[in-house]
Every structure is written in structure tokens, then in C-alpha cells.
Amino acid sequence: MSQPRTAVDRSARRACIVGGGIAGLAVGVYLIRSAGFAGNQITIFDQAPVAGGALDGAGTPGAGYRIRGGRMHEEHFACTWDLLSGIPTLDDPGVSVTEEVFAFNARVASHSHARLLRAGRKVDVASYGLAKRDILDLLRLNVTPEAALDGKQIDEWFEAAFFDTVFWHLWATTFAFQRWSSLAEMRRYAIRFMHLLPGFHQLKGIVRTVYNQYDSVVLPIETWLRAQGVDFRLGTPVTDIDIEVCGAEKRATALHYLADGQLQHCALEADDCLFITLGSMVERSSLGSMTAPAALRPKEDTGLWALWERLASRYPFCGRPEVFNGRIDRSQWMSFTATLKTPAFFDHMERFTGNEAGTGGLVTMTDSNWLMSVVLAHQPHFRNQPADRFVFWGDGLLPAQSGNFVG
Ligand SMILES: Cc1cc2nc3c(=O)[nH]c(=O)nc-3n(C[C@H](O)[C@H](O)[C@H](O)COP(=O)(O)OP(=O)(O)OC[C@H]3O[C@@H](n4cnc5c(N)ncnc54)[C@H](O)[C@@H]3O)c2cc1C
Numbered sequence: 001m002s003q004p005r006t007a008v009d010r011s012a013r014r015a016c017i018v019g020g021g022i023a024g025l026a027v028g029v030y031l032i033r034s035a036g037f038a039g040n041q042i043t044i045f046d047q048a049p050v051a052g053g054a055l056d057g058a059g060t061p062g063a064g065y066r067i068r069g070g071r072m073h074e075e076h077f078a079c080t081w082d083l084l085s086g087i088p089t090l091d092d093p094g095v096s097v098t099e100e101v102f103a104f105n106a107r108v109a110s111h112s113h114a115r116l117l118r119a120g121r122k123v124d125v126a127s128y129g130l131a132k133r134d135i136l137d138l139l140r141l142n143v144t145p146e147a148a149l150d151g152k153q154i155d156e157w158f159e160a161a162f163f164d165t166v167f168w169h170l171w172a173t174t175f176a177f178q179r180w181s182s183l184a185e186m187r188r189y190a191i192r193f194m195h196l197l198p199g200f201h202q203l204k205g206i207v208r209t210v211y212n213q214y215d216s217v218v219l220p221i222e223t224w225l226r227a228q229g230v231d232f233r234l235g236t237p238v239t240d241i242d243i244e245v246c247g248a249e250k251r252a253t254a255l256h257y258l259a260d261g262q263l264q265h266c267a268l269e270a271d272d273c274l275f276i277t278l279g280s281m282v283e284r285s286s287l288g289s290m291t292a293p294a295a296l297r298p299k300e301d302t303g304l305w306a307l308w309e310r311l312a313s314r315y316p317f318c319g320r321p322e323v324f325n326g327r328i329d330r331s332q333w334m335s336f337t338a339t340l341k342t343p344a345f346f347d348h349m350e351r352f353t354g355n356e357a358g359t360g361g362l363v364t365m366t367d368s369n370w371l372m373s374v375v376l377a378h379q380p381h382f383r384n385q386p387a388d389r390f391v392f393w394g395d396g397l398l399p400a401q402s403g404n405f406v407g
Contacts, residue, residue, distance in 0.1 A: 254266065
């Protein structure tokens, strides 16, 4: 094993970050802000041609826009707001992204008047519709240690009637839970977001960015990191990582990646750092069109799953990817973005819901086979979106079911 460099030549050490989503970008920021790295000591590898991972909203007024994923924030996302407090907005270098977000939400606050619909009408969500038994089950879940929930699904804990309640519909569609999702994960969310419960039926307390999160979050961070000298290797999949195990110590010694189709290697010294932040939610996602549905893509021998499976097979401490990719039928999710050329749908929805675009959040059609929701964001939702385009996003939690109108 090579010896760590001395304090004198520490400026020679490097940090490699695999994955340029919000997690990898955050690593880059904190290495510079808190760990004494200079930007030019840091390299971010991503297989995709753009940074941002799941937060990769993009498009043009002509071709239309699309957003794969996004994050609903809330005031106490302490890490996110700390991260963005040091990142200037693209429009005004004197204003941080955090300041911009909070100023925007003071003007455009979430207070949904039409959170759930049934048979085309608003559902009264003032009561969560929970029976005494459901409330006891929720309380019991909160006080049960996580270790006792290992391997359990949500529908193993609650009565069947719980899944018809207003509470479950709000819960499932806000946080993208299925009946068969992990009970331990539900407990974590219940504890993490308990303070939001009083306004949960109106999505009160949800904090949004001015534009989609690629424009409002990813691009400002990437711009800042590039200005510090960080090297972005986009379109560069990492295919393998060599790890040396010495007792309890594990150290990455080399990174293998494809650059322009050629296999390359990068040796890592003893005091270099490697961060692997691959995420997974949009891996192997595919794009549909106006005439073709998005194809359900199998795992292939590239990208995140290939790398993780290779690492897990070589090094048992690298976790169990099959927990996350072993049941595609149970983990698939559909999101869609519509680009409209007239304001007719927005006008109708604003009148119907009583919410100006940007103040309502998710509107869920509880009787849709897909359990479909739409979100009308504040417009424009893209920095390059002209006044005669209107963009909304939606999702279907059960996309494997036949649609109500189009099979
Ligand atoms: C529809 C939808 C709604 C969501 N709603 C919310 C929400 O309300 N609140 C919330 O907090 N979160 C939400 N999320 C989740 C959130 O978007 C993600 O948790 C977050 O963006 C993950 O960031 P990440 O950096 O960890 O991973 P990712 O964004 O997935 O980034 C991982 C990166 O690693 C790269 N990569 C993978 N394999 C390799 C390889 N072998 N070599 C090189 N690069 C590789 C990928 O290309 C990708 O860019 C939602 C996600 C979706 C899809």
C-alpha cells in the first residue's frame, strides 16, 4: 500500500466523485467549502451527457420540455439550504439560491384547495378519514424500533380499509409509496415529516424552487463548481473500482472508466478520496413520445446497476443491489411533462382548483387506474420558456395498469 502524502504535498491529492447528481455535486461543494480542497483537485464522473442525475429538466419551446424527477422541499431541509446558501443564483451573484427560494416561497406559498379528486370533483380532505384502529397502527409504527420492521411491507401492518382513506391517498402520492413499499421507510418518513401533518392535506410547508430544479439548483451549483476549477467528465461511465482490503480498512486503488468508448484507468493514492453517489431512481429510465409509450427497459450491462453489481460481487460490504433492482414490476414509476401552446388548460385548472399555478401542488385523481397526479408549477418553469408556452408535470404511481382512456 502506498504511503499517505505529507502535509506539504497535500495539494497533490485528488478527489474523484462518481455520479454528478445532487449528491455528487454536494460532495464537490463541501470538499471545497469545508475540507480544504481546491476545485482543480476534484473530478466528477457521470455517464450522462449532463449533470443533475434525476434533476435533469430540459427542453425547448419548439420540441417541448421534460422533467424526469424533482424534489419537494420543506423549510427544515437543513442540509439542502446550507448547501445552497453558498451558491449564487444565475441571475444575481449577490443572492444565494437559498435566499432566492425563500423569497419566492414568501410570494408563492403552497396551500392546495384541490388535493384529491374523485369522479371529477374535489374530495373533502379536512378529515384524514382514519379509524381508531388506523391511528393506533400509525402510533404503534412510530414507537416500534426499525430493527423489528426488517423486511416488512406496509400492507402487512395496516388493515385493508386504511388504504381507502384520505390519509393514505395523500401519503402515497406525496411521497410515492406503494402498499408493498418498505414499512421501515414509511416509519422514517412519518418521523421525518411529522411536523407537516397539520397542513399535510393542503401541502402547506412545501417549499419550491423558482424554476425546475435543473435550472434553479443544478445549473447554479455546476456553474459555481466549474468556476472553482472542478473537472466535469460527462458522458463518462465508470465501469469498475478496485478496492484494497486491509483488515477493517478499505481503500479504493483505481477507477476504470470509458472515455470516448476507450477503457481508461485512474490510480488512486493513499490520501486521494473517492465518493460514489450513483442514486438509482431514474436509472434505465426511458422516454416516450406523443405516439409511443416509454419502453420498460431491462437492466443492461452498463451504468449504475452494472457497476454496483460488479462491486457487490467482488466486495460483500458494497451492499445488495438486488433489493433495489430485483422487482422492476414493484419499483416502476411513470412521470410525464406536457408543453402546451395555449393557456386553456391552465385557465381551466386555476378556476377549477381555486389555486393559481404554483400554489397548489399535486392534484391527484384517486379513481384513475394509474393513480395519476398533475402539478401546475409557477410559470415559466424553465429559464428558456417563452410566455406562450405552459408546462406542467405529472406522474402515475401504478403505470403497469391499463389506462382509463388509453389502454
Ligand atoms: C419522479 C420523481 C419525484 C421525486 N420527488 C422527490 C421529492 O419530492 N423529494 C425528494 O427529496 N426527492 C424526490 N425524488 C428523488 C430525488 O430526485 C433523488 O433522490 C435525487 O435527485 C437523487 O440524487 P442523487 O445524486 O443521489 O442521484 P441521481 O440524481 O440518480 O444521480 C446519480 C448520477 O450517477 C450517474 N451514474 C450512475 N451510474 C454511473 C456510472 N457507472 N458511471 C458514471 N455515472 C453514473 C447517473 O448518470 C446520475 O447522473 C424524486 C425522484 C423522481 C424520479
